[in-house]
Structure formats: structure tokens, C-alpha cells
Amino acid sequence: MPTKNDDCSMPMTSLEKLSRRAFLARAGAAGVVTATASVAVPMASAASAQQQASTPEPATPDTVPIALRVNGETYRLQIDSRATLLDTLRETLHLTGTKKGCDHGQCGACTVHVNGRRANSCLLFAAMQQNAEITTIEGLGTPDKMHLVQAAFVEHDGYQCGYCTSGQIMSAAAMLHEPWGPSDSDVREALSGNICRCGAYPNIVAAVQSVRRRA
């Protein structure tokens, strides 16, 4: 379904016209089995932003109608009450910048901001977040206009595989407004809820400290 942040509509260089996600989706449609394509089972059916004014989809027994505020947009959705905010962001709104790592609140890959505070979206039921203002990595900055923390991660090479990066950045961006001391160890403590399997921690700390020293 089309959203403002669909991968295909994001600005890309000429060499990147076809995104990895779009490529995998097409490969899946062509009969090539890929793990990424085959596990994308939507937890919920959705009415897109464009359908907001029209009649909502008919309710099915296990679904509930909700309104969700994400990155300044209001989405009216019909979702399974079991759907987490993480699954709703990724599978229904197709905001796939937020990652699913452990799905149990242990790794931090799914970190988003809820009313300006960082939270694990895998442990939040979407239906309980209707009065919240949610910000994902897509709402933090864009490739053309990056958030300071995003730019610092690029500058300091604060990643290897990149899977934990959006969670790291969302945590770091929230940390700027939290009461922490100035040292590297304060950054490590503040970001201890975000695990990096590659071990890019030295560069992550350097990136975050470069932003904090500038502030």
C-alpha cells in the first residue's frame, strides 16, 4: 500500500533506483523464495492515509479500529488487537526503518519515540498508543535533511551491518534530552538497551559524543 515513506518513493541515486526491499518483493513475486519476502505476513489490514476520508474497511471479529499518529500523520487502521506497534509500523504502515530484532524488549532494534521518549515498540500494543505522538527513524530525518545524530553516524561510521542502527540513532537522539553526564561511559550506559551484534560500539559512542559536544 502506498505511504509517504514507501521505500520506492524515497530519493535515491541513479544506481539505487530499485531498493533492496522492492527487489526482494519482486523476486518473491517471481517465484524466487526469499526469507525476507516469505515472512512478511501482515498482522493487520490497513486503510491507507489516502483512504482516510472514505468508508473504513469492514471490521472482522478479531480486529479493532484505531487511529495512530506517526511522524505527524494520522492513520486510521483496522488492526488485530494483538498487533504490536512494531508490527503495525512495519507490516501495515510499511515504515520498515524500525527493525525487529529479538521481539522481546532485549535488543533495542525497535526503538521509537513515544511522546518524545524512547520506547521498545515490540512491547507496545498499537491499540494502546492511540493518544500518542509516535516518531520513527523516517520521521527523524531524511537522506536530504538528516538529523544531527544520523549525520554523525555517517561521519563516524557508527555501524557495520546496519540492522541495529535505526534503534541506536533513535536512542541517541532521545538521550540528548535526558539527564546524563558528559563522559563516554555515560553514553555507553545510556545506550545499553541497544545491542550491536557487529560490535560497532566505539564508533557509535564517538558519533553520539560528537553531537553532544556540539550542542
Next chain:
Amino acid sequence: MQPFELITVNSVLDAVRAQAASPSAQQGAQVRFIAGGTNLVDYMKLNVETPRQLVDINGLSLDKVEPESGGGLKIGALARNTDVANDEAVKAQYPVLSQAILSGASTQLRNMATTAGNLLQKTRCVYYRDTAFGCNKRQPGTGCPAIGGHNRMLAILGTSDQCIASNPSDQNVALAALEATIHVTGLKGDRAIPIAEFYTLPANAPERETVLDAGDLVTHITIPPLPAGTKSLYLKLRDRASYEFALASAAIVTKKSGDRIEFIRVALGGVGARPWRSFEAEHSLHGKAATPANFRAAAEAALRDARPQSQNGFKVELAKRCLVHALTQATA
């Protein structure tokens, strides 16, 4: 995850009535309050908890941290762990509580988790979380594979032949040492329960963890004022420097008169089947001089009844040293 109905309530009484439809407030309750959800949602994903209805209580105005008229502090059940830890009155009057909360979980989880949710987080082990195994807590009568199994992290105090899980909370260790009172509204009205009487031991019924009955809603806790000049601190020892459960921890609340210990409250974490108030250590220290020998004697008293398992014998000495170190710091 099993399907469930999600309802919201606008009053404490509505919340109490909704939960009272479940025969129990303990393991396996069919109706569950949900606030932060950091513990419950995890168990629902694992099919360890399968409520048919969730009662969202976030709309209840129970999130304030306020001074009590006679001194002390009142903390609402829905006050988030982050907000309590960073509260100026908490930091000034009860540093042990702020330190304990900040030593637990991650910022993301502390932003979500509530005071009462932390109070009621499960006493648990890896087998409780895994439905492929038996577990007397999750399903009474199915055994305890932790006994003789993977038990390095588990309890050495207050356990039984039915369950050796440790209470993982840091907040609750501080609250035990601060002699907090848990305020509950239930079907029969309001109750005030001293934290020392709030948690039950596993004995023959590990599925029960507290004295709460069906319908009971924790509305707030109160912490009594401390004598002027009282010092408090929390020391936590663990495998990693951050974001890890305690192997052993100690909460100390104390005041000296000259070199003598005039006021002393001690609670241990990571070693007990519940947040472990050590009356033995307190009795041993009261009126004594603040010396290494007296601290060691108190630690010996605190761990006298320790019952280590196959992998966690090291916790006995670790907890003693943790307590000695914390006492040394608190009386310095």
C-alpha cells in the same frame, strides 16, 4: 499469542470490577491490568500468560510523585520508572531508590515500566519462560527443572522444593529497605500492606507471588520519612556493567551516632525468592560500631540460611561481600 479483548477504564472502581471477573490475580489470571506492559506482553508472546481480557489502566490518574503531609513520599502506581528515578525529592530523600531503579533494565524499558508494574514483575527463571519445560509456577504440579538444571542466576534464600526462581527487581529491594507501604483498592475497599508482608514465598504454591486477590489494584505506594542525616545507597553486582540482572545486590539505609550504627535497614537482591529484607543483618548491626568485623558478622547472619543450588554456590560469598562493601560505603 492468544486473542484477547482490550478494554479501557476511567475509574479505579471500574478497573477493580473488571479484574475481579477473573478468579485470580496471580499466574494465569484471565483478566490482567496492563500499563507499561514490559513484563506482561513478553509473557503473552511466549504463551506463558494467556489472559482473555486486558484492562488498560493508563487513563487512571495515578502517575504522580507527591510529598506526604507528615513527611515521606507518595508514588502513584503509574509513575514511570524513569520519572521516579529522576524525581528531585526521590534523589534527595531516597537516593537508594533512584540508584536501584537506574541500575535495572534499559532507558527504553524504564520509560515504559511503571512503579506498580515493577512491584509486580514476575519472580522467574528461564524455565518459567519456556513452555517446552515443566514449571510449578507456570503450571502447578509440573515440576521444577531449574533444580539440578540451569540455575546459576537463581535464588539461594526463601526457595522451596517447588521453585527456586529469584525476584529480579532492583526497585523492590530499595523499597524493602525503605519499608514502603503498598496501597491497594479491592472489592472490599482499601488496604495498606507493608512491603515486608506483600510478597509470599514459593513454599508449595509458587504460582502465588503476592497477597493480592482478584480485583486488587495497586493505586500507590508510600515511603515513610527517614531520620535526619540518614544515608542510603544501592550496590549491584552483575555479569555485565549495564542492562543485566543482579547476581547479588544490597540496599542500605543507615544512620550513625558517633561511630555507632543507630539506624539500619538492609535488603538484598538477586539472591531471594522475594526482595529480601534481612532482619538478621539489621539485628546484628544495630547499636554496634561500624567496623569491618561487624559488617562481616552481619553478612554471615544474613546468609546463614542460604541454600545454594548446583550452579550458584558462589552467590553465598558474593552476597556477603556485596553487603560488606555496601555497608562500608554507606557508613563512610
